[in-house]
Amino acid sequence: xxxxLSREAAVAFDEASPLRDRRELFAIPAGKVYLTGNSLGxxxxxxxxxxxxxxxxxxxxxxISAWNTADWTQLPWRVAxxxxxxxxxxxxxxxxxxxxxxxxxxxxVAAVNLRPGRDVIxxxxxxxxxxxxxxxxxxxxxxxxxxxxxxADPAASLDDDVALLSLTHVDFRSGAMFDMAAVTAxxxxxxxxxxxxxxxxxxxxxxxxxASDADFAVGCTYKYLNGGPGSPxxxxxxxxxxxxxxxxxxxxxxxxxxxxxRRDYEPAAGVAQMTVGTPPVLALSALEAxxxxxxxxxxxxxxxxxxxxxxxxxxLVEARLPGVLELITPREHAHxxxxxxxxxxxxxxxxxxxxxxxxxxxxxxxxVARFGFAPIYVTHxxxxxxxxxxxxxxxxxxHLDAAYATKDAVT
Ligand SMILES: Cc1ncc(COP(=O)(O)O)c(C=O)c1O
Numbered sequence: 001x002x003x004x005l006s007r008e009a010a011v012a013f014d015e016a017s018p019l020r021d022r023r024e025l026f027a028i029p030a031g032k033v034y035l036t037g038n039s040l041g042x043x044x045x046x047x048x049x050x051x052x053x054x055x056x057x058x059x060x061x062x063x064i065s066a067w068n069t070a071d072w073t074q075l076p077w078r079v080a081x082x083x084x085x086x087x088x089x090x091x092x093x094x095x096x097x098x099x100x101x102x103x104x105x106x107x108x109v110a111a112v113n114l115r116p117g118r119d120v121i122x123x124x125x126x127x128x129x130x131x132x133x134x135x136x137x138x139x140x141x142x143x144x145x146x147x148x149x150x151x152a153d154p155a156a157s158l159d160d161d162v163a164l165l166s167l168t169h170v171d172f173r174s175g176a177m178f179d180m181a182a183v184t185a186x187x188x189x190x191x192x193x194x195x196x197x198x199x200x201x202x203x204x205x206x207x208x209x210x211a212s213d214a215d216f217a218v219g220c221t222y223k224y225l226n227g228g229p230g231s232p233x234x235x236x237x238x239x240x241x242x243x244x245x246x247x248x249x250x251x252x253x254x255x256x257x258x259x260x261x262r263r264d265y266e267p268a269a270g271v272a273q274m275t276v277g278t279p280p281v282l283a284l285s286a287l288e289a290x291x292x293x294x295x296x297x298x299x300x301x302x303x304x305x306x307x308x309x310x311x312x313x314x315x316l317v318e319a320r321l322p323g324v325l326e327l328i329t330p331r332e333h334a335h336x337x338x339x340x341x342x343x344x345x346x347x348x349x350x351x352x353x354x355x356x357x358x359x360x361x362x363x364x365x366x367x368v369a370r371f372g373f374a375p376i377y378v379t380h381x382x383x384x385x386x387x388x389x390x391x392x393x394x395x396x397x398x399h400l401d402a403a404y405a406t407k408d409a410v411t
Pocket of ligand 1: 039099100101102128130131168172197199200220233
């Protein structure tokens, strides 16, 4: 029996994994250990050919007819139907098309509109910046107030003034994960509406919006869903709210009958009223194709693989570099997403030196080295190799190289 922390054991884990055939579906350059799927997912191998086809045949030859012949009008809904089962959303509850930030804006305003007379939006100060910025913009524009909660106890910030509690399910910096059902119940007990940002969850950790009774959710598709840089975000609205929401960007694609070209706005029924303008067909086509890699996968297998990878990474770093890096990701499975983050004074240099060796993680201010584990294509052997490189970087002081004294624009 090989040592639990040996490379042989890692390879044996990969060979026994129910996800073992999936990595082959991705075009990951040879020799690269890609631990940034929580920022930009890898590209599935079949996506370039599909894109070439869409460009040459649908756009190139069919031109405007492709709206009908290639069913471009239904493309956002086909993508939504693929995402719904991944997040415990009933059919007809998800829309896709704008950026995460714009989808957050539409959704937060729709949420706040459900609670007239309540003026507070509660957000955790550790959230991804755009979530806080959007809440602040809404507060300025609509005469609301942002209240920052303690991420360890968001419920403590709830009272009769709170219209909306908006939280990121898995924290982008630490990888800490909220208990979705418990926090949602606390928001509802206080009479508030609950919105979850699922950017760091979808495709990597189980999410059940219906069972958690969430009101709204928003998530990007370019991380664990591998939709490509800047691919369109999705939004979720609980079906019980479809008849009472009012969203602020009343564009023509959200109209009940867009091609009647009427003067006055009339919202479409159901979740379609959350849409705004012409769908980004090329981006949606890439995303639609990319989502095929999830066909037939069990959520439990994905979660098991994610925990096994992150457990191994933590165990190897702590065994081989005791006391060198400070773990800021929760050890308890129930509170951990699919990434592992470490604090170190030279975190930026460490990440850059690793990238120089083909191990791609990223850096987040002020001193965090962040490693994402997309369970569908990261292997246990990758984890072993990443830690071996980390040991070498620190042994040879590669992280102290003068080249890393100034930071690149994207870290
Ligand atoms: C939690 C979270 N929300 C939102 C975003 C980004 O929003 P957008 O897609 O509009 O850039 C990110 C990006 O990393 C994120 O991590």
